[in-house]
Every structure is written in structure tokens, then in C-alpha cells.
Amino acid sequence: GDSVTQTEGPVTVSESESLIINCTYSATSIAYPNLFWYVRYPGEGLQLLLKVITAGQKGSSRGFEATYNKETTSFHLQKASVQESDSAVYYCALGDSTNTGKLTFGDGTVLTVKP
Amino acid sequence: GPKVLQIPSHQIIDMGQMVTLNCDPVSNHLYFYWYKQILGQQMEFLVNFYNGKVMEKSKLFKDQFSVERPDGSYFTLKIQPTALEDSAVYFCASSWTIANTGQLYFGEGSKLTVL
Numbered sequence: 001g002d003s004v005t006q007t008e009g010p011v012t013v014s015e016s017e018s019l020i021i022n023c024t025y026s027a028t029s030i031a032y033p034n035l036f037w038y039v040r041y042p043g044e045g046l047q048l049l050l051k052v053i054t055a056g057q058k059g060s061s062r063g064f065e066a067t068y069n070k071e072t073t074s075f076h077l078q079k080a081s082v083q084e085s086d087s088a089v090y091y092c093a094l095g096d097s098t099n100t101g102k103l104t105f106g107d108g109t110v111l112t113v114k115p
Numbered sequence: 116g117p118k119v120l121q122i123p124s125h126q127i128i129d130m131g132q133m134v135t136l137n138c139d140p141v142s143n144h145l146y147f148y149w150y151k152q153i154l155g156q157q158m159e160f161l162v163n164f165y166n167g168k169v170m171e172k173s174k175l176f177k178d179q180f181s182v183e184r185p186d187g188s189y190f191t192l193k194i195q196p197t198a199l200e201d202s203a204v205y206f207c208a209s210s211w212t213i214a215n216t217g218q219l220y221f222g223e224g225s226k227l228t229v230l
Contacts, residue, residue: 004157038221045119046206046221091158101148101163101210101219102171107156 002027004106006092012112015084021077021109023066023092033094035068035075036103040089049077049090087113117141121207121222122189129230133195136225138207140190147190148208148219149182151175158206164190194227202229 006023013019027033034053040046050059055070064079075092092106120139128134140147146165152158162172164182179198184190190209194201204224211218 038219043223045223046208046219047116048218051218101146102160102173103219104160105158 002029002033002094002104004092004094004104006090006106007109008107009089009110010112011109012114013082014114016081019077019079019082019086019111021090021092021111023075023077023106025073025075025092025094025104027073027094030094030096033096035066036093036095037064037066037075037077038091038093038105040091040108042088046091082111082113084113084115087111117220119207119209119220119222121205121225123225124223125226125228127228127230128197130199131196133193134197134227136192136194136205136207136227137189138191138209138222140207140209141211141220144209144211144220146210146212147182147184148210149192150206150208150221151203152206152224153203161192161205197227197229199229202227 003026007021036051037049038046039049050061052059052068055068058067066075066077089108089110091108093103095103122137148163149161150158151161160173162176163170179194181193204226206221206224208219208221
């Protein structure tokens with residue numbers, strides 16, 4: 001079946017440092033998966049951070065970036081300079097472009113940014 | 116931003132009883148979803164729902180599960196009867212368009228403990 005593997009947390013970085021959270025996927029039943037990063041801030045529901053539906057494209061939001069790499073089946077999340085407010089749980093996910101809303105999630109990576 | 120509300124946040128019941136988990140989706144959203152996350156495991160798709168009907172359900176959506184949204188009220192997940200393996204956090208989500216082109220908004224989850 002389809003699967004998503006991401007950096008095992010928890011990850012702790014200091015404010016203004018750079019960040020990368022790795023994500024690789026296996027889409028055995030989907031020819032052209034759509035890729036997503038979702039985030040859960042403390043006390044809130046899961047929300048979309050960014051998505052990319054075309055291989056080779058880059059998505060960005062709130063200073064975060066991720067590039068859909070079909071060759072390496074990766075979708076790593078990066079940020080050049082993190083802030084304390086970025087502390088949250090980050091989930092990589094893939095979905096079927098034919099689309100039913102069925103998303104396959106990774107385990108989530110807990111990120112703590114120290115001031 | 117838009118919020119999905121879930122009631123209750125936590126419920127403890129005895130095996131064999133019925134439970135109804137309620138979800139108040141984002142106003143004007145048309146598509147609704149339930150996901151299940153067992154402790155220590157990934158969040159997994161259960162079912163999606165549109166125009167009064169289930170569009171797709173996963174193998175986790177057992178015969179004891181049902182969903183409905185009568186007359187625009189709560190979107191509900193009912194389990195009858197419950198089993199020990201139903202203990203999990205259930206996340207409701209909604210979207211304006213189907214998930215892979217639109218954005219899913221998730222609730223904070225309803226934790227179900229079956230004794």
C-alpha cells in the first residue's frame with residue numbers, strides 16, 4: 001500500500017537556526033500523488049501548511065518550503081530560520097490525484113524551537 | 116481561521132455500548148471526513164461523505180460504523196457496538212472542495228476509550 005516516512009522526532013532547534021524535516025513516500029497505488037505538509041499547533045486542529053500537486057514544483061508558506069521530487073520520492077520540509085512560534089507537530093501526507101480525500105499520513109514530527 | 120469543532124473531546128465507554136462522535140464542520144463546507152489514530156500509530160482515513168452519501172470508506176470502516184449528517188446538523192460517526200480495538204482518537208475534517216484540490220480543516224479530535 002501507500003506509505004509516508006518522515007523524520008522521527010522529537011526535533012529541537014534554537015531560534016533562527018535552519019530546519020529540515022525529511023519525508024519520503026511510496027505511492028504504489030497512485031501514479032501521480034499529491035503531496036502535503038500539515039501542521040498541528042498546540043491546542044489546535046491539524047491544518048494545511050503547504051501542498052504541491054506537480055512533480056518538480058516547490059510549495060511554500062510561512063517561510064517553509066518543500067519540493068516534490070519524483071526521482072527520489074521525497075518531499076522534505078525546510079525553513080532557513082525558525083521561530084519559537086513554529087513549535088508544533090508536522091505531518092507529511094500524500095493523496096490521490098483522482099481524489100476522494102483519502103490522505104495517507106506519516107507519523108508526525110514534533111518540533112520544539114528554543115528561544 | 117475556520118474551525119472544526121468536535122464533541123466530546125474524550126469519552127469512556129464499556130465494550131458493546133454505542134457511541135456517537137459529533138463534528139461541527141466549517142460553515143459552507145460540502146465534504147466531510149473521519150480519520151482514526153490509534154495511540155502511537157499513524158492517522159488513517161476512515162470515510163468521506165458528500166451530498167448525504169459515503170463516497171469512499173477504508174477497510175477500517177467496519178460494519179459497526181456509520182456516518183450521517185441529518186439536515187445540515189452535526190456530522191456524526193456512530194459505532195454500535197463498540198469493541199476494544201475502537202479505542203483511538205477520531206479526527207473529523209471538512210473541506211469546501213474535494214480534498215486534493217481544496218484544503219482539509221481538521222478538528223482537535225475525540226478520544227474514545229473502550230473498556
